[in-house]
Amino acid sequence: MILVTGGAGYIGSVTVELLRARSENVVILDNLSRGHNAALPPDVPFYQGSIGDRELISRIAREHDLEACIHFAALAYVGESVAEPARYFANNVEQGIALLDALLKAGVRRLVFSSTCATYGEPEQVPISEDHPQRPTNPYGWSKLMMERIMESYDRAYGLRFVALRYFNAAGATVQSGELHEPESHLVPNVMRAALGETSAVSVFGNDYPTPDGTPIRDYIHVADLGAAHILALDHLSAGGKSECINLGNGQGYSVMEVIETARQITGRSIKVKIEARRAGDPSRLVADAAKARKVLGWQPAYPDLVSIIRTDWEWRMKLHGKQISA
Numbered sequence: 001m002i003l004v005t006g007g008a009g010y011i012g013s014v015t016v017e018l019l020r021a022r023s024e025n026v027v028i029l030d031n032l033s034r035g036h037n038a039a040l041p042p043d044v045p046f047y048q049g050s051i052g053d054r055e056l057i058s059r060i061a062r063e064h065d066l067e068a069c070i071h072f073a074a075l076a077y078v079g080e081s082v083a084e085p086a087r088y089f090a091n092n093v094e095q096g097i098a099l100l101d102a103l104l105k106a107g108v109r110r111l112v113f114s115s116t117c118a119t120y121g122e123p124e125q126v127p128i129s130e131d132h133p134q135r136p137t138n139p140y141g142w143s144k145l146m147m148e149r150i151m152e153s154y155d156r157a158y159g160l161r162f163v164a165l166r167y168f169n170a171a172g173a174t175v176q177s178g179e180l181h182e183p184e185s186h187l188v189p190n191v192m193r194a195a196l197g198e199t200s201a202v203s204v205f206g207n208d209y210p211t212p213d214g215t216p217i218r219d220y221i222h223v224a225d226l227g228a229a230h231i232l233a234l235d236h237l238s239a240g241g242k243s244e245c246i247n248l249g250n251g252q253g254y255s256v257m258e259v260i261e262t263a264r265q266i267t268g269r270s271i272k273v274k275i276e277a278r279r280a281g282d283p284s285r286l287v288a289d290a291a292k293a294r295k296v297l298g299w300q301p302a303y304p305d306l307v308s309i310i311r312t313d314w315e316w317r318m319k320l321h322g323k324q325i326s327a
């Protein structure tokens with residue numbers, strides 16, 4: 001049985017879908033602070049509660065034969081973490097430690113962890129490989145880096161083996177699940193909201209960066225490719241593989257304006273843009289060197305290009321929209 005924390009969230013629910021397609025037994029733990037009840041498959045055991053609740057995790061372990069954990073649960077807004085660092089360190093680190101301790105107590109020593117390119121901070125060179133210095137520029141990035149260091153110590157002392165996957169920008173949808181955050185801070189869903197007329201325009205934070213069109217460049221990775229990498233990471237650990245930190249991106253950068261232009265073409269809608277001030281701490285270019293994921297995990301993205309990533313999001317949103325209109 002695999003414990004998926006944060007399984008009611010965006011990436012967690014897609015990974016649950018993929019695990020079930022592989023006939024894996026899954027149990028979900030989520031406090032629904034940011035996730036959706038509707039994302040939970042009715043036939044998967046679900047515990048509503050927090051990763052900091054050691055008693056609850058011990059109970060889950062007693063009621064299910066846990067062999068591994070995929071740990072997605074976290075608060076994940078950069079801006080919010082700057083305003084409320086205490087909340088971020090309590091939720092992501094303090095509660096994260098409680099989860100690790102309870103897992104070890106239950107004999108679970110395999111963990112796949114959601115880390116982030118935000119642990120690198122302002123890059124010294126691009127593409128960013130795993131040995132790039134890690135100097136986060138916000139509490140969110142620090143909370144993830146702290147968890148990486150804690151897991152390394154737990155590996156040495158207690159034999160916890162982990163794969164920390166440092167995602168770049170998750171985007172896209174499967175037929176069943178897509179990205180719905182409230183508030184939404186990610187570019188692709190916000191572009192789609194503007195395309196659907198749910199907002200009047202998409203905000204672009206700064207157009208004077210040292211990039212060809214002046215807007216920041218990011219590496220977008222399809223959520224199903226992310227999910228698939230988690231399953232490969234579990235396989236790596238089950239086969240006795242050692243702990244690793246691995247980037248997940250496509251190694252290809254697209255500017256904010258390129259994302260908007262691609263969305264205009266796919267949706268056929270005019271998408272208005274509102275240029276706003278730069279956000280503090282937004283680097284101009286974040287692109288992964290993703291060679292290690294291919295080499296160590298044998299990962300091959302199925303949606304390596306922006307067009308297919310955006311198309312899947314649009315198709316899912318159209319379906320959702322249609323359902324809401326007819327409901």
Ligand SMILES: NC(=O)c1ccc[n+]([C@@H]2O[C@H](COP(=O)([O-])OP(=O)(O)OC[C@H]3O[C@@H](n4cnc5c(N)ncnc54)[C@H](O)[C@@H]3O)[C@@H](O)[C@H]2O)c1
Binds near residue numbers: 008010075115170
């Ligand atoms: N979306 C991205 O582009 C991206 C990039 C890098 C890293 N990540 C990381 O991936 C993970 C998943 O991201 P997402 O976009 O699916 O986020 P999400 O907010 O959609 O999902 C996170 C889930 O965790 C739950 N949760 C939060 N704190 C909890 C706690 N203390 N106990 C139990 N449940 C809790 C929330 O209710 C939510 O369902 C996060 O750890 C995030 O930091 C995401």
